[in-house]
Amino acid sequence: MKKIEFWNPVFTISLIVSVIIVGLGVILPEGFASITSASFDFLVGNFGWFYILTMSSFVVFSLVMLFSKYGDIRLGLPTDKPEYSLMSWFGMLFSAGMGVGLIFFGVAEPLFHFSGPLSGIAPESAAAMDFAFRKSFLHWGLHPWAAYAIMALALAYMQFRRREVGLISSIFIPLIGREKATGPIGKTIDILAIFATVAGVASSLGMATMQINGGLNGLIGLPVNTGIQLTIIGIITFLFVLTAVMGIEKGIKLVSDMNITLCFGLMIVAFLVGPKVEILNNLSNSVGLYMAGLIPDSFAISGDPWYGWWTVFYWAWWIAWAPFVGTFIARISKGRTIRQFIAGVLIAPTIMSFFWFSIFGTVGIKVYDKIGAFATETAFFQVFEHYPLGTLLSGVAVLLLTTFFITSANSATFVMGMFSEGGDLNPGTPKKIVWGLVTAGLAAVLLLAGGLGALQTGSIVAAFPFAFVMIAAMVSLAKALKGDAAYIAENTEYQESNIG
Numbered sequence: 001m002k003k004i005e006f007w008n009p010v011f012t013i014s015l016i017v018s019v020i021i022v023g024l025g026v027i028l029p030e031g032f033a034s035i036t037s038a039s040f041d042f043l044v045g046n047f048g049w050f051y052i053l054t055m056s057s058f059v060v061f062s063l064v065m066l067f068s069k070y071g072d073i074r075l076g077l078p079t080d081k082p083e084y085s086l087m088s089w090f091g092m093l094f095s096a097g098m099g100v101g102l103i104f105f106g107v108a109e110p111l112f113h114f115s116g117p118l119s120g121i122a123p124e125s126a127a128a129m130d131f132a133f134r135k136s137f138l139h140w141g142l143h144p145w146a147a148y149a150i151m152a153l154a155l156a157y158m159q160f161r162r163r164e165v166g167l168i169s170s171i172f173i174p175l176i177g178r179e180k181a182t183g184p185i186g187k188t189i190d191i192l193a194i195f196a197t198v199a200g201v202a203s204s205l206g207m208a209t210m211q212i213n214g215g216l217n218g219l220i221g222l223p224v225n226t227g228i229q230l231t232i233i234g235i236i237t238f239l240f241v242l243t244a245v246m247g248i249e250k251g252i253k254l255v256s257d258m259n260i261t262l263c264f265g266l267m268i269v270a271f272l273v274g275p276k277v278e279i280l281n282n283l284s285n286s287v288g289l290y291m292a293g294l295i296p297d298s299f300a301i302s303g304d305p306w307y308g309w310w311t312v313f314y315w316a317w318w319i320a321w322a323p324f325v326g327t328f329i330a331r332i333s334k335g336r337t338i339r340q341f342i343a344g345v346l347i348a349p350t351i352m353s354f355f356w357f358s359i360f361g362t363v364g365i366k367v368y369d370k371i372g373a374f375a376t377e378t379a380f381f382q383v384f385e386h387y388p389l390g391t392l393l394s395g396v397a398v399l400l401l402t403t404f405f406i407t408s409a410n411s412a413t414f415v416m417g418m419f420s421e422g423g424d425l426n427p428g429t430p431k432k433i434v435w436g437l438v439t440a441g442l443a444a445v446l447l448l449a450g451g452l453g454a455l456q457t458g459s460i461v462a463a464f465p466f467a468f469v470m471i472a473a474m475v476s477l478a479k480a481l482k483g484d485a486a487y488i489a490e491n492t493e494y495q496e497s498n499i500g
């Protein structure tokens with residue numbers, strides 16, 4: 001692959017824009033907060049329907065790919081085999097794609113929906129409980145993973161099947177031609193991908209920081225304040241940049257394997273100390289509610305502000321994460337067939353999320369009347385104060401928050417390095433360090449500008465333009481797959497591979 005110059009247009013422009021945004025947040029925090037808030041109100045008020053329809057289209061497209069005739073196409077040469085074991089592959093994609101959010105919202109989201117559902121549903125009722133699990137399953141089920149699958153499949157196909165560079169712009173070669181995809185249009189797409197990634201990861205870093213601070217407050221009495229949170233950001237940034245510099249095999253894979261072990265351990269212990277029969281009942285009941293309501297819930301939206309702060313926020317958040325999670329999943333998926341890929345990226349994590357929310361949601365609702373007022377970042381720790389081994393579980397949760405975020409952030413840092421170096425699958429250390437620092441800076445600015453609210457609004461604003469890129473990616477991938485047989489017939493390396 002041709003080595004490109006360090007200060008190339010994609011890196012330079014995206015870095016300048018990101019630094020300006022961080023700088024404005026530092027110099028004019030109140031103005032920054034008001035701008036993000038106004039942007040949020042505009043997008044949610046006028047384009048909530050757009051996020052809803054876009055995310056639903058990703059689910060439909062992914063399921064069509066799973067069962068289509070293209071399912072047997074291998075992401076690479078016919079002789080290529082997967083680089084990573086099934087468990088390591090799943091661990092890395094799951095850690096990069098969900099991680100922090102599961103700890104942050106696993107207890108809190110069902111509690112919020114249970115205590116404050118949509119108008120017309122009595123709070124703290126049986127109907128509110130059904131609503132809480134159904135919506136939690138919706139937000140963490142097929143939809144987010146379909147968004148990741150769209151980007152990851154298109155990228156993996158173009159990288160390993162068509163031998164193109166690892167850039168978002170490469171996806172569009174079948175749609176707009178190589179000249180435009182490598183020209184100003186393609187570079188604009190790659191800049192949008194970096195910007196969406198920085199905002200999405202920064203919001204998650206901010207959330208993880210708030211929850212780690214809350215957990216340490218309960219465990220060792222560490223004060224909850226901005227100074228402590230900025231210190232936590234600094235420590236986590238050092239760790240995730242370090243593992244990103246170490247690379248996939250030595251850094252990211254190692255921490256991801258540890259994540260999966262801790263994650264399953266936390267789930268099992270929480271199940272054993274929690275109300276086991278109620279957890280299993282809620283799991284069975286909620287899967288049924290989710291499946292029965294999948295189509296109507298996928299398209300539901302109204303003027304109720306609940307949709308803006310929950311469903312629309314989530315859909316925008318997943319879109320903001322799609323470029324880096326998709327690129328990372330593509331990077332580790334060489335050698336798998338499209339059917340294996342969709343099953344692994346779409347179905348398996350969805351099932352995992354169902355178990356997670358059934359366990360932690362039930363555990364939380366069971367002691368809801370004992371915990372009193374709660375915040376998203378402290379709900380997990382407040383709930384487990386009322387269960388055996390609660391201190392141990394809270395300590396594991398803080399550790400898991402840290403390791404989950406390290407894997408998400410170092411995956412993003414690695415990917416932004418790829419985008420900044422023309423799609424190099426092994427980007428240089430300086431770029432990874434730069435993007436790690438920029439992401440940390442934006443997380444700090446968003447926290448200073450208004451905590452969780454600013455983190456949410458930042459994600460939604462950054463994701464909006466990239467949603468159009470993802471829609472076009474589906475069209476381009478469909479066109480590429482229709483021409484797959486002709487492409488294979490014209491390329492001798494595939495014929496030689498088949499002979500070999």
